[in-house]
Amino acid sequence: MKIITYNVNGIRAAIKKDFIGFLERENPDVVCLQEIKAEESQIPVLDFETLGYHCYWYSAQKKGYSGVAILTKTKPMHVDFGCDHELFDFEGRVITASFKDYTVVCAYFPSGTTGEIRQEVKYAFLDHFYSWTQKLKENNPNLIVCGDYNICHKPIDIHNPVSNKNSSGFLPEERAWMDKWFKSGFIDSFRALNPEPHQYTWWSYRAGARKNNKGWRIDYISTAENLEIKDSGTYHNDIHSDHCGSWVAI
DNA sequence: ATGGCATTGCAACAATGA
DSSP, rough: OOEEEOOOSSSHHHHHHHHHHHHHHOOOSEEEEEESSSOOOOOOOHHHHHHTOEEEEEESSSTSSSOOEEEEOOOOSSSSSSHHHHHHHTOOOEEEOOOSSSSEEEEEEOOOOOOOHHHHHHHHHHHHHHHHHHHHHHOOSSSEEEOOOOOOSSSGGOTTTTTTTTTTOEEEEEHHHHHHHHHEEEEHHHHHOOOOOOOOOEEETTTTTTTTTEEOEEEEEEEEEEOOOEEEEETTTOOOOBOOOOOOOO
């Protein structure tokens, strides 16, 4: 089973850059999308259904902002919208699809780069999401948590760890949360099979960051440690967003 | 320390992002 996670930074903009063709070519079984920035009525749903996907959209209540989705070739047993939190559900950050053998969570963690208030929101999300997923894992041991975590775990995950030591996304508290997260029973499916440096999933649009590979690795597919990871990688050459997609085969 | 770029809403430029 192949799963892709992708922060598309606006699904309508991504579609203009042939995102549909990309999906057709890669043919994943499950697709987790973040920052769709659209409501279902604004999305050409049929384009995805034609490829064979059951589509589940979870938009923010705020137009043009955030929003996540799961596309899947197999119809899930059930889909859960949200994470039992008023603000994070208002912002459309978490959607979960349960299958016979796996449960897939798609999450868009808040950014803390726009100031102290949003950094506090991010910390609140980290706390809440940790407890929420731990509880979920009790009844869904084969849990896979895909998404834009907005955190670089280790120095190898960011092009300049020294100059970014005070940057939101690479703060000690955030990195400690990632330690705790993986220790709780998840594997970083990309890093487990790709130990080389200079592999990122996000680049600033500014100052030629992508061309010069000055990026951050902030998108992850965390797989429950009892699951076998057959292969994993990123789509750093396919450009539909300021992020690239990541994939895992299990 | 700052600016840089792109998407979206809404019809101006403001909000947001990492």
